[in-house]
Amino acid sequence: MPMIEEVKNISIKTLIENETGNSFDKNNKLSECPFCGSGKGKKQSPAFSINIKENYYKCFSCGSQGSTIDFMMNLKKGWKERHAIKHLEEKYLKITFKPAVSEKIDDFQKTIYAISQNPVEKAKEYLAQRKINDKLLPIGSYMYDSIHDAVAFVDSDKKLINRRMIRVAKGSPKAKNQGTLNGSIYDKLFKPELDTVFLHEGVINALSMPRYSSLAIFSTENKIKNTSKLRKYVNGKKVVLAFDNDNAGNNCFEYYKTFLITNRFDIQSIRKLVFPENKDANDLLCSGGLDKYLNNKNNYKLVWEDILSKPIPKDSKDKRKDNKEHGFFMEKGCYYTEETIKGKTVTKKMSNFLMESIYHLTDGTKESRRVIKFQRNTNEILVSEIYSSELNLEKFKRVIRSIPERGLSFFGNTTQLDYILTFHYDREKMLKPYLNWGINPNMKFTVLPMHLSQKTTSFCFLINWAL
Secondary structure (H helix, E strand, C coil): CCCHHHHHCCCHHHHHHHHHCCCCCCCCEECCCCCCCCCCCCCCCCCEEEECCCCEEEECCCCCEECHHHHHHHHCCCCCHHHHHHHHHHHHHCCCCCCCCCCCCCHHHHHHHHHHCCCCHHHHHHHHHCCCCHHHCCCCCCEEECCCCEEEEECCCCCCEEEEECCCCCCCCCEEEECCCCCCCECCCCCCCCCEEEEECCHHHHHCCCCCEEEECCCCCCCCCCHHHHHHHHCCCEEEECCCCCHHHHHHHHHHHHHHHHCCCCCCEEEEECCCCCCCHHHHHHCCCHHHHHCCHHHEECCCCHHHHCCCCCCCCCHHHHHHHHCCEEECCEEEEEEEECCEEEEEECECEEEEEEEEECCCCCCCEEEEEEEECCCCEEEEEEEHHHCCHHHHHHHHHCCCCCCCCECCCHHHHHHHHHHHHCCCEEECCCCCCCCCCCCCEEEEEECCCCCCCCEEEEEECCC
16 A cells, blocks of 8 residues: 555646546636535536645635545445555556456557566666656556566656666667657646746656656657647646757757747747757766756856847947937946036936836736846846736845846936836737736746747747746
């Protein structure tokens, strides 16, 4: 019997949707409580909801609440805790093949079933040699193939066996697939409750990061073309493409970056994890430097667009005219204003930077966002996404100071800031986001759509996220 904590960590959302056949809405609410029926009907508000972070459910009408175990005990009247645990283990933690007696079992199913019955000690020893902690891996994440002396993995559809050879003969491949790849995905390390998912080439790399949510595609040759197959894993997520840093891995990155963007996946952001040359996640794990590498924000590559990297002119063409019309002028990469005090003209410096509001992301709410490019007077360019509520004097100063190691300062007053912002509001592009945006302090870029013209198909591109 598995530890209670293991079955409690099964995704409560996945469990309830599978067991009831109903789907949660975007607010993680179910239209009808499985126990009391509350919420049924168009005019009744749903009372049954889940907490993704804490992994529990609650009905505010009948009061039923608890973990995955509690849900199964309430759903299957008369079940005791041991019954619920056994069900959860067999259905959600283990690879089991128990077809009806009348169902024909093909050779491939027989192969998987036979391999799944083997002791896994030799596979465990191999993983230990690769510094992979077996205790952190979910049950059923790997098997041992005694015929080929290999660690074996099954894809998400239980149709592909991927073997990692324990002893590799000179000139022979270290991994072999049974059958065609055909868009296969390894998802045993996928954690739906986490908001970031890493996409790897090989399974060993996914197993090297057991505390993270990962998918593996088995090979750079495996180019997924079915959008729905990948969409269920990445929708609403922040996606990190963590392929090997070699020619094959870089080509794989280009394929999946384009695939995710052009097919308009409902993702928050995409970034590339850049490994040292010819290295991957398991190489860093074996050398003891993986965790430190993953936590270093400099290892995530940024992608710039010309419109964002193009410098802002540092000086006004006609300073007096700009000051009269707009309330400010630009000089040496800073904002200035001229005021008349007691009959004398006084020049005041208002900032050590210039800015442009590139895009206004309108979403139908008062809390819209703007993509703003900043250019320090020392020529550094950075881009940040700022909420409308942060564009008052006090919050604006705090936001620009919070951008690390950039030294942005605004010395003006509220009226002067309003003059500058109004000038840029009149020149920004209005966009209605296709995707699920959100400020993400851990990500360095976000994905935005851009309309060229009425005759041009809208497309997506990557914008640098400056931290």
